[in-house]
Amino acid sequence: MTLRRPARLPVRARAAVVAARVVSGAARRAGRHGSVIGGRVATMVDRRVLARLAAERTVVLVTGTNGKTTTTSMIARVLGGAGHEVATNHLGANMPDGITTALLDALASSAGTAGSGSVAVMEVDESYLGEVAAATDPRVIVLLNFSRDQLDRVGEVRTVARRVGDAVAAHPTARVVAFADDVLCAGAGFSAAAPLWVSSPSRWNGDAGVCPRCDGPVEHAGVRWACSACGLARPDGDWTLVEEGGTATVRGPDGTATTLDLQLPGHVNRLNATFALAVGAELGVEPAVAAGRLRDLAQVGGRYRTVTRPGGTTRLLLAKNPAGWAQVLDLLDEGPARPVVVAVNSREADGRDVSWLWDVEFERLARHPLVAAGERAADLSVRLAYAGVGHRLADDAVAATRDTVGDVDLVGNYTAFHDATRALT
Amino acid sequence: MSDARVATFPEGIPMSPVPTSPAGDAVDPVTVVLLLPEVLGTYGDAGNAAVLATRLRWRGIPARVLTVGWTDAVPADGDLYVLGGGEDAAQVLACDRLRDSIGLRRALDRGAPTLAVCAGLQVLGTSFTIADGTRVAGLGALDLETRPGGGPRRIGDVVADPLLEGLDGPLEGFENHGGLTELGPDAAPLARLREPARQGGAGNGPGGLEGAVSDRGHGNVVGTYLHGPVLARNPVLADLLLTRAVGELPPLVLPEGLPTATAERLRGRRRVCGDVRSGARRRAGA
Structure with missing residues (x-):
């Protein structure tokens, strides 16, 4: 295999990149995915390698309990169509080593095109958002939803959501795109000064009984929710998904209405697409153009295949x-x-x-x-x-x-x- | 009663025709009261209420689950009460809400059969201390106190030998809690962990005792750290609570077409975990 000498990286980072290529090449030849090993080795050689690899990219981080992989894939498509080179962790390895590996892979394949116009769209495990955001200085942070998942492994979902809120607060220059209908997600989104809210009625509100701000009781009436102690309430959506008579329309903050025509099935994917349109618009892609780029997406890492x-x-x-x-x-x-x-x-x-x-x-x-x-x-x-x-x-x-x-x-x-x-x- | 909603969960169960008394009057359904599932239901604990109601229906006894939400009053005249687990903030909130409930107080005072899991067990105790050191007064239906355990949470599948009369064979479930619970003189343990050192959970704490049963009054309040939910995994415990509520139970008539192994489990004749040894049972209060 030909090794391109990574330009503009300090010596230590270059050594990290080369070491990573050697081990992930070996892992892949041995039939393994090699989706994290390269990043792990590179990080051992240069602790700051993730920050260095991300430095010249516009970074979008996507986190939440469900829909990370699909939404990340959608956003990468929306942004990739604009002639931008897009790095993304499409294998779903969403902890720091996996994200580093994805950036290393992009460096290997981009053949020097990675520059000021290049983008990284990365899904991030909820527990690692703080660490990854600190290294990559994201332009956009997407918060999809937070609910109970693997309680024996991950722990309390409220704690996870609170840490995500802390990570958001630590990056005031990032635009936060968050789900207004999910209580814990909105709680984290409120840590940003000017979040963009995505809204669409969702069915699950199983982890939405306790206020993320004051621990008071949260009451629900239809799609509305509000804490009866401190008054924290569901914000109005900037990007709203409206489904009527078999047609799904995304309404944007400036009154644009974009019809979705997806191959991926279900309300869940129309909602994921709403996030992708919101992020696209934030980075200069017209919603109608973005929706067109999502039309052909038929499967994501085997999901919906x-x-x-x-x-x-x-x-x-x-x-x-x-x-x-x-x-x-x-x-x-x-x-x-x-x-x-x-x-x-x-x-x-x-x-x-x-x-x-x-x-x-x-x-x-x-x-x-x-x-x-x-x-x-x-x-x-x-x-x-x-x-x-x-x-x-x-x-x-x-x-x-x-x-x-x-x-x-x-x-x-x-x-x-x-x-x-x-x-x- | 109250403005509480009648839950349709589980919806798929075909309802038996409402039986009538000899005089021809319709019989009121047995009411399983599910308390605050939006804050006390982290580990699928609403399933315990569904299991109780469904096992009655499978015996031809009409039953319903009455879900008491945050703004609903707790009825005093329910036949059984079920509380589940929850995270720290949810537990404090639930405790504050239930402490003032006259309906629940009356139900507990008259000895209504009650199952309390994890946070539910701690809420029904005399007090519990959460991670930040705040001590919260419980409802006092179980003579027990809970303190933060320090160190890692106790997480994993456990098998325990019951210490409660009327329970046959080991109990099993999944534990996930941080607190250590100490029983007072008016509570008896529900079970004792089998080989505690080899299990992921720790029961109430050092000593390997698991759960609690009220010794005062009618002994009908059962607390446990086991979830799964516990009554789905331990049909004998479900039937014990039902017996306390309605007396001797008619035979279980399961729906047709169930896989044989599943039917055996629903009858309580087959367990998930292997390594079941006999004869290790001890009596409560020993």
Whole structure:
């Protein structure tokens, strides 16, 4: 492989880049993704490598519990169409090492074009926003939503959201684009002086009972929410998604109305697209142009991908927590009652505790033929029995889709989804 | 009663026809009161209420879940009460709200069967101290005090041998809490962890005791750190609480077409965890 000598970087950073290329090349030749190892080694050689790699780029950071990968991919598309060179962590490695690796990869492939017009769009794990923002001096920070996820691993979602708010407050020059309808997300967004609010009624408000500012009780009336102690309330949306009669329109702050025409299914993706339009407009891309660039996006890292198999198709969906499931249930409600295979694991990356299954309204799947699979199929089956939803058990989720005729949806949590994606590749 | 909403959760359960008394009057459904799920429901704990109501319906007894939200009054005449877990701020908020509830006070005083999980257990105790050192008075239905444990949170699956009469076989669940709970003389432990050193959780703290049962009055208040939710994973505990509420239970008639292994679990005859040894049971108060 040809090594381009990275220009403009100090000697130590150049050594870091070269070391990273050697190890990630080796990792990739060995059949591994190599999505974090390069960044890890580079950081060992030069602790400031992430800051140096990000220095000349316009940086957009995307964080939140659900939708990071898809929204990051959408924003990269919107910005990439403008002739900008875009670095993005499309493999979903969203901690500092993964972000560093993505910037190293962009350096290797950009062949010297990375310059003042170049952009980095990075998804960031909620717990690392402060660290990554400190290194990359972002121009835009996107806050999607905050809800319970892997409580045994990540801890209290309120604490996570509060730290995100601290990171926002520490970067007053960044434009914050945040979700107004999510109480914890809005709480973090209010740490910015002039946030742009994205709004669209959402179903999940399971972590929205306690005020993020004063710990008082938050009351909900329709899509409105307000703390009855300190008065913190849902801000009005600057970018609003309106869905009427099968048409989705994004209304911008200056009164523009842009119709969305996405291949990606569901309200959740129309909302992700609303964020992408807001960020695009902030960085000079007209909403109509941005919407045009999103039209052809059909899958994101295997999410929403449809695979053809003998006798039908299998669509792959990821849902790893109650809020994510609420979005998938909305998406399934929009379509015909096709069979659904649900696969649930509880490995380290999923969280060991599967109590969250009881915060999912599986009752809404009653009209679908249903299969419970994955390593925690037994727990899922008990949940479905109490939900009054008929189903059968299967050892293997992908095999279960093959046993089914016609079009099937396979919904997995983190490792179950990735296992299925690999098996179907 | 109150302006509380009647929850439709779980919606999918077909309701049995409302049975009638010999005189032909409709029988009131058994009411499971789910308290403040928007602040006390972090670990899927609303599932405990759904399990209780559904297991009654599977026996032909009409039942409903009554969800008491933040602005609703707590009814005094519920048949069972369920409290779940929550984060620190939510727990303090819930405690302040419930301390002033005359309805809940009356229900606890008359010994209504009550299940309190994690933060719920701490709220029903005499007091708890949160991470910042603030000591908060609890409702005093369970004679126990909780203090911050320091060090890492106690997180993981546990198996525990019950110490409560009427419970057969081990209890299991997932623990995730920071506090250490000490029982007073008027509370008995619910269970004892099996080989505590080898488990992710720690029960109430050093000594490996798990949960608490009120010794005062009717002994119907059960607190535990187990979630999962606990009644879905331990149908015998669900049926014990139901027996306390409605007396002897008719046989369970499960819906047709359930996977055999699942039906066995719903009957309480099959557990998730292996390594189940017999004969280690001890009696409460020992």
